[in-house]
Amino acid sequence: MAYVLINKVTAKPGKRQEVVDILLAAGAAFDDDDACLLYLVSTDNEDPDLIWVQDVWTDQASHEAAMATEEMSTQVQRSLPLLAGMPAQTEVQPVGGKGPGS
Amino acid sequence: MAYVLINKVTAKPGKRQEVVDILLAAGAAFDDDDACLLYLVSTDNEDPDLIWVQDVWTDQASHEAAMATEEMSTQVQRSLPLLAGMPAQTEVQPVGGKGPGS
Numbered sequence: 001m002a003y004v005l006i007n008k009v010t011a012k013p014g015k016r017q018e019v020v021d022i023l024l025a026a027g028a029a030f031d032d033d034d035a036c037l038l039y040l041v042s043t044d045n046e047d048p049d050l051i052w053v054q055d056v057w058t059d060q061a062s063h064e065a066a067m068a069t070e071e072m073s074t075q076v077q078r079s080l081p082l083l084a085g086m087p088a089q090t091e092v093q094p095v096g097g098k099g100p101g102s
Numbered sequence: 103m104a105y106v107l108i109n110k111v112t113a114k115p116g117k118r119q120e121v122v123d124i125l126l127a128a129g130a131a132f133d134d135d136d137a138c139l140l141y142l143v144s145t146d147n148e149d150p151d152l153i154w155v156q157d158v159w160t161d162q163a164s165h166e167a168a169m170a171t172e173e174m175s176t177q178v179q180r181s182l183p184l185l186a187g188m189p190a191q192t193e194v195q196p197v198g199g200k201g202p203g204s
Binding site: 004006020023024027030031036037038039040041042043044045046052053054056090091092093094095096097098099100101102 | 194201
């Protein structure tokens with residue numbers, strides 16, 4: 001069963017674009033990782049500080065391995081001072097539908 | 103640019119599976135709709151009443167057309183008495199990443 005995360009990331013005021021840039025740079029590593037089915041970075045239409053990251057992976061172990069690299073750790077460290085707090089990560093259990101992870 | 107929605111649906115206690123069944127039955131109509139890139143229905147791992155629906159469509163007009171059918175209206179009417187309130191719909195602007203909508 002796929003591993004699905006919905007991440008809500010709140011940037012400090014005026015820092016959203018910088019955080020988006022880091023998230024996209026970090027996610028470039030997933031392009032060649034077949035276990036990553038979706039890594040969708042979006043900005044909230046209402047809240048100017050909010051970013052949503054939707055992850056769909058084939059399995060949790062593959063996601064953890066991808067997050068455990070030194071490059072990823074570097075990117076996470078770069079982003080932390082730009083955030084208003086720790087990202088809120090919602091782990092969900094996919095049950096059906098259409099597309100990756102369903 | 104893709105049209106992306108993150109929907110948080112709260113069922114009345116004990117009614118989550120019924121709501122999931124309706125959401126999956128409603129979504130079956132999207133299987134043959136090329137404008138629907140992702141329709142992922144998931145249950146929350148922490149909250150026993152919560153359901154998440156992640157939508158990625160090629161464009162907003164296609165999503166609205168898909169929601170405007172009589173069949174969809176019937177399914178929505180079936181689900182409403184089972185919900186604790188109106189679904190919270192977050193409209194976001196995709197800015198990059200990997201997979202459908204990025």
